Amino acid sequence: MKEKATSFDIAHIAGVSQSTVSRALNNSPLVNQETRDRVQRIARELNYKVDKNASNLRTQKSNTIALLLFEDPTSDDSMINPFFLSMLGSITRACANARYDLLVSFQNLDDDWHAEYEDSNKADGIILLGYGDYLSYRNKLSQLEEQGTHFVRWGAHDKEHPGVSIGCDNYQGGFDITEHLVKMGHRSFAFIGDAGSHAPEFMARHQGYVDALSKHGLWTEDTPQFDAISTEDSGFHAVQELLEQEALPDAIVCASDLIAMGVLKALRLSPYSVPEDVAVVGYDNIQVSGFTTPALTTVQQNTRLAGEILVNTLLKAIAKQEVHDYLMPAELIIRQSCGSDNS
Amino acid sequence: MKEKATSFDIAHIAGVSQSTVSRALNNSPLVNQETRDRVQRIARELNYKVDKNASNLRTQKSNTIALLLFEDPTSDDSMINPFFLSMLGSITRACANARYDLLVSFQNLDDDWHAEYEDSNKADGIILLGYGDYLSYRNKLSQLEEQGTHFVRWGAHDKEHPGVSIGCDNYQGGFDITEHLVKMGHRSFAFIGDAGSHAPEFMARHQGYVDALSKHGLWTEDTPQFDAISTEDSGFHAVQELLEQEALPDAIVCASDLIAMGVLKALRLSPYSVPEDVAVVGYDNIQVSGFTTPALTTVQQNTRLAGEILVNTLLKAIAKQEVHDYLMPAELIIRQSCGSDNS
DNA sequence: CTGAAAGCGCTTACAG
DNA sequence: CTGAAAGCGCTTACAG
Structure with missing residues (x-):
């Protein structure tokens, strides 16, 4: 392993001072065109690279x-x-x-x-x-x-x-997708995703959802909601609960696509089919969402x-x-x- | 924006030399326990962090x-x-x-x-x-x-x-998945993916595929192969060619899942269905491959x-x-x- | 246009 | 256990 070249080595070979090397390498207009070319050529030949630690230390920025x-x-x-x-x-x-x-x-x-x-x-x-x-x-x-x-x-x-x-406008996204479900004729709903202040994105989506339902007179205090985090498992278990309570709504609104994946999986194991018996929508438009059966309606960021x-x-x-x-x-x-x- | 503290500032406050500060911060055993604690406490209070550029420059490594x-x-x-x-x-x-x-x-x-x-x-x-x-x-x-x-x-x-x-053992992967197709009863094949030396992974997969077919006496020189790169589009166009030539085989082996996505898409637009008319397999086991219709047989790395x-x-x-x-x-x-x- | 010199903020032999 | 000092490899005022 050869020693790494420094700007002093270049200076020595080029027959100029180290300051000039530094200037030439940084394309300073202060340096003679010919000198600059020579220095840069030598640097290339020696496979020289400016030491970032040194230059960052000196300039106090790191790029x-x-x-x-x-x-x-x-x-x-x-x-x-x-x-x-x-x-x-x-x-x-x-x-x-x-x-x-x-x-x-x-x-x-x-x-x-x-x-x-x-x-x-x-x-x-x-x-x-x-x-x-x-x-x-x-x-x-x-x-x-x-x-x-x-x-x-x-x-x-x-x-x-x-x-x-x-x-991204999570509120609008939640609102739009919910209103679309209403237009599709769905009347009872469930939301899967933590709607508390700990998860502001999910909370905004949920708020959009609530407002869309309210606008159409479909919101009630006992509309089910599950505090799921963004994983397949969370969605899967939430649906299991819904099924146990025999409270499957017309449409399930998921706070993320990952949750929706779990929801679809749970429904596939149930007697109910999507979208005939229950509609499901997600959020994020991750790549998978275009390939599920049925393909997932979702919100793109x-x-x-x-x-x-x-x-x-x-x-x-x-x-x-x-x-x-x-x-x-x-x-x-x-x-x-x-x-x-x-x- | 306050000036960033240096080890000298700490030294001044702690009433020790800057060398000692450096040692204390690096948990050197050379420094008195009490001194070390004091220095570290002050550093924490000042929100001091060692300047990486300086320490990297000095130690000549960057972590x-x-x-x-x-x-x-x-x-x-x-x-x-x-x-x-x-x-x-x-x-x-x-x-x-x-x-x-x-x-x-x-x-x-x-x-x-x-x-x-x-x-x-x-x-x-x-x-x-x-x-x-x-x-x-x-x-x-x-x-x-x-x-x-x-x-x-x-x-x-x-x-x-x-x-x-x-x-990953690309040769073995290509071999195994092809042999599985043979076991499933498929007799004619096509490979989609660049099998040249420019793409060594694909080439190894292709070689495994060829050897598996040879082992079962199914390999012929005119078994179709398409020089696709790893994109949906490449797979899509390769299938279009196969369809135009009316040369659809029993099974299509794709050098990657992304290619297989395009293959499935093209077949969906054709009169042929998967896997009844033609089998399709991929490589990589990307997340999507579990969600396509039908779900994709593939090789996991x-x-x-x-x-x-x-x-x-x-x-x-x-x-x-x-x-x-x-x-x-x-x-x-x-x-x-x-x-x-x-x- | 060029060079000599200072200094960025550390770490670490060296001397005590 | 501690301190004074050198030096990592640059950039950039300063002087010419």
């Missing part, structure tokens, strides 16, 4: 973004929610386009994550991604903000929360756009520009699981 | 691994192959367990990636992940090895290639284990321990798309 992916610690740890995996993909892409490196990290909500990356100068800013009990880390967000850490959060748009957030906006907003914040919350529209994806017009 | 994800540049850029996304998830997890940071980057095969990360001291080692034209970057791998860069590669096990590789082995092998290499190639067994996942025993 790196950290992505903190929160996981619901109760979810099946063998699988990441496909929706977030898809976000991860689009964020990676957006970072590459912006010539930033991306540091990815999984976090538990109770980890001491709040300052780690930017404080240690490994990253210039942080993207927070994940469902999960948002309230429980709210004070950490405040602390981040207090310290002047740059961060953007994917999630529920909420004026009371610190920092800037990019999210544009992950590609979301990744771009998250990254661009963060970069703006790092550049000390003004940034704003952004609420992306939710798009209804109608497939077969909600019944057809002539039902 | 960071870089993951280079190669993409087939011809594939649909709106979507990463779900199989690799799943690998990404398990690698992230494995890194977190090893207390390493993970730098993720997408690369085109023609980028000048080969040295970037480790040479610039941003990472201690590199994981290479992706299908793609392996031959085209073979000399880059040689170069990596020559420079003493630590790397492991996911992919085809091959003694002739530089560096250590972790992969254990991504979770793969991620762990990749990371652990790389860490060993970084620690100058001896490392070996590893060939993971392929597991047949039998579902409905291949027909049933009584066919």
Whole structure:
């Protein structure tokens, strides 16, 4: 293993000072064209790469973004929610386009994550991604903000929360999909998904659902709701309960596609069929939702756009520009699981 | 935004030298228990974090691994192959367990990636992940090895290639799934997937397929094969060709699940049904494959284990321990798309 | 346009 | 057990 070349080695070979090498490599206009070309050629030949630790230390910035992916610690740890995996993909892409490196990290909500990356100068800013009990880390967000850490959060748009957030219109999504079910002729409903303040996204979807039902006079206090987290298992068990209580409604609204997968599975084992006996809808439009039988009606969040906006907003914040919350529209994806017009 | 505290600030407050602060923070046994506690308490109060750039520069290691994800540049850029996304998830997890940071980057095969990360001291080692034209970057791998860069590669096990590789037994997978089709009574076949040396994984799967057919006397030189890359579109178009030529075989073996998705889609639009008229099998066991109609028979690669082995092998290499190639067994996942025993 | 020099914030031999 | 000092490899005012 050869010793790694430094800028001094280049300087020696090129017969210039190390300062000039540094300038040439950074394409400084201060340096003679010819000198620059020579230095760059030698650097290429020696396979020289600027030491990032040294240059970052000197410039006090890292050209790196950290992505903190929160996981619901109760979810099946063998699988990441496909929706977030898809976000991860689009964020990676957006970072590459912006010539930033991306540091990815999984976090538990109770980890001491709040300052780690930017404080240690490994990253210039942080993207927070994940469902999960948002309230429980709210004070950490405040602390981040207090310290002047740059961060953007994917999630529920909420004026009371610190920092800037990019999210999808969960309320509208919940409203639209529910109203569609009403139009399809369904009259009794159940909601599967935690509707408490611990899960703001789910709560907003639920609120949209409730308001749509209310608008059509279909909402009652005893409309069943199950506090499921976003896993197949949660959905599966919720349906089992419904079946035991012999309280199967016309339509089941799931707070996520993953939950809906479990719901469909449970119904497949039951005497009831979808959508004839019961309609099922999900949320997220993960890839699988187009392939279930019947294909799942759901709400799409544009992950590609979301990744771009998250990254661009963060970069703006790092550049000390003004940034704003952004609420992306939710798009209804109608497939077969909600019944057809002539039902 | 407050100025970030340095070890000198801590030293000043604690009334000790900066060297002692550094030792205390690194839990050096050289420092008095009481002093250490005091220093650590102050550091916590000041929300102090060691500057990674400085410490990495000094120690010449980064506790960071870089993951280079190669993409087939011809594939649909709106979507990463779900199989690799799943690998990404398990690698992230494995890194977190090893207390390493993970730098993720997408690369085109023609980028000048080969040295970037480790040479610039941003990472201690590199994981290479992706299908793609392996031959085209073979000399880059040689170069990596020559420079003493630590790397492991996911992919085809091959003694002739530089560096250590972790992969799944593609040959055995291709063999097993084909033999299963033969057992199901299928007699004529087609293979969809590039079987050339540019795609070593696919080539190995194809070789297993050919050998299984040969073993049962079913292989002929004119058994159709299509040079598809791993996308739905490729599979879709290959089937269209088969239909135009009116050469639909008993069974279609796809080099990946993504290809199989396209095959199923094309057949759905045809008068033929799966598995009655034609069997279809895939490879990878991506999540969707369990939800298609009919559910897809495929070959599973254990991504979770793969991620762990990749990371652990790389860490060993970084620690100058001896490392070996590893060939993971392929597991047949039998579902409905291949027909049933009584066919 | 170029060079000599300072300094980013650490870690770690060296001396006590 | 502790401190003074060197040095990791850069970037960038400063002086010419």
